[in-house]
Amino acid sequence: MATKYFALLTNIGAAKLANATALGAKVEITQMAVGDGNGALPTPNPAQTALTHELRRAQLNMLTIDPVNTNQIIAEQVIPEDVGGWWIREIGLFDKDGDMIAIANCAETYKPLLQEGSGRVQVIRVILIVSSTEAVTLKIDPAVVLATRQYVDSKVIEVRSYVDEQLRAHEQSRNHPDASTTEKGFVQLSTSVTSDSESQASTLKAVKIAMDNANTRLAKERNLADLPNSALARQNLGLGGSATCNVGTSQNTVAAGDDSRITGSMQKNQNGADISDVALFVKNLGLGRFDQDSSETRIWSPDRKSYVFVQNGGWGAYSINPPAGNIALQLSSGGTGARDASEARTNLGLGSSATRNVGTSANTVAEGNDSRIVNAVQHGEFTSGAGWVKFPDGTIIQRGISISGSQGYPTTIILPIPFTQTNFTVVAAFDSAINAANDCPAFAATPVGTTAFYLMSSRVGSGTGAGANWIAIGK
Structure with missing residues (x-):
């Protein structure tokens, strides 16, 4: 398979490198440009003097000799996240005179802008094979370029290694004086809470043990007045809220065992048998208009001319006044004012659709989200x-x-x-x-x-x- 992506020297670049090698001079590569090839992947041509469609040209971030292959020059440029909005398909290297020294193509990649909702830093790298790297000046202006993450990480590792080495040497040194009651220096720690040594220092653990021991003791002469939390103490003793209440008949008191409100009350296990006047009790409850037999329960009107009845599985209202019969519940009372279903629908103003099921066939009604309605094209x-x-x-x-x-x-x-x-x-x-x-x-x-x-x-x-x-x- 033929190589699809590659880099090569332009005719101008090859001539300049050959001349520099012959004369002992150097070619100073300073800039890299990227372009979109006018929407198509271009094929590098040594006769080119410019990119097909250049979009950005800026200083190189790094120009080094490959440590593995000394005939290869690695050129890098960092494109920050606030630059982009175009595709990258072609790359050019330019010297300080503005001449294009090398031309390359690359796999299509889109460089987004932050405003598009996805920003990233793009690193473009070109590896160029030359006969002699001594003819190329490896010079970068640090004031106008960005550092790659790899470069920064390597420098951080160098600094960290130096600091770690200095700290390690300091830690291994024994040239440290011991502390005393009059001089500063190194001191040995101790967790003992019973020692009287003046050459050791107590740890926080030892101090905490001593303080906790002191804070948890009560003075007997205080008669529990030094309790830090009386409510918690009562809780630990299993005492309820009544422990702090006096005996009485008002709010926030407790009743005495022979309180008349207790001794004179009805007991539920008597089921009303301990009511002294049952008839007066029923009258006071307003239950005189209730009748009950094996088939239904009735609630009578004050004039006892009509009643509401409840049966197993049904209920209604009935009038004994001529003509006797069922009573319709009026609309104003939450009913339909009718004696049957058909009359109820008429009184409620319901049309024929009220008795139809939802469906898609004849004698049905369509749902509000019926696909034939929802998907219909509107004028x-x-x-x-x-x-x-x-x-x-x-x-x-x-x-x-x-x-x-x-x-x-x-x-x-x-x-x-x-x-x-x-x-x-x-x-x-x-x-x-x-x-x-x-x-x-x-x-x-x-x-x-x-x-x-x-x-x-x-x-x-x-x-x-x-x-x-x-x-x-x-x-």
Whole structure:
């Protein structure tokens, strides 16, 4: 397989390197440029003096000899995250005179801008093979370039290694004086809380043990007055909230065991048997209008002319006044004012759709999110004008009647409105009404940008155009 991506010296670069080698001079490579090849991957040509379509030129970040292959020169440039918005397909190296020394192509890569929502630092590297690297000046101006992450990391490692070496030497040195009560110096730590040594220092652990021991002791002569948290102490003793309340009958007190409110109360295990006057009790509860038998429970009206009944599985209202029968619950009371379902629907103003199920067949109603409704194209989604109509998906259909040019003499036809893309299609048919003739010419049309197209017929000779009805379709 032939090499697709490569770098080579330009004719100018090869000549300059050969001259520098012969004269003992040097070529000073200072800049790198990138371009997009005008939208296509270019093939490097040694005769080039410039990129196909240069987008950016800046100082090199690094220019070194490959430590593994001394005939290879490595050139690097860092493109920061605030530069971009274009594709990179070609790379050029330039010397201090502005001449392109080397040309290369690369795999297509897009360099985004931060404003596009995805920014990154891009490193471009070119490896150039030369006969003698001594003819190339390895010189970089540190004031105008950015450092790569690899370069910075290597310098950080150098500094860190130096610091670690100095600290290690200091740690291994024993030239440190011991501390005393009068002099500063190194001291030995101790966790003992019983030692009386003055040549050792207590650790935080030893201090904490001593302080915790002191803080957890109570003075017996204080009679628990030095408790730090009385509430927590009561909790630990299992005492409830009543432990701090007095006996009484008001709020925040506790009742005595023989409190009349207790001894004179009804007991639930008696189930009402301990009520002294049952009839008065029922009257006071307003239960005199309740009747109950094996089939239903009734609640009577004050005049005992009607009642509400509850049965197993049903309920209603009944009047004993002539004509006796069920009572309809009025709309104002939350009912339907009807005695059956059909009359209820009528009173509620319900139409025939109220009894139909949701579905897609006859005698059903469609759901609000029925796909036939949701996916229906709405009239408001179309736009149109003289000679054109635009569909919701962006498709545009345009039409017109024009006189075309003959072979070799196309006529430029201006569209009623511009397309957004240049790949629209034009179809034309002969219209003898505007250009009578006995023949039936064919037509050819070619888009011109997004606003017009060329139109010509198969007729021969200047001035022998043909009338055409045309239709253009595109986006």
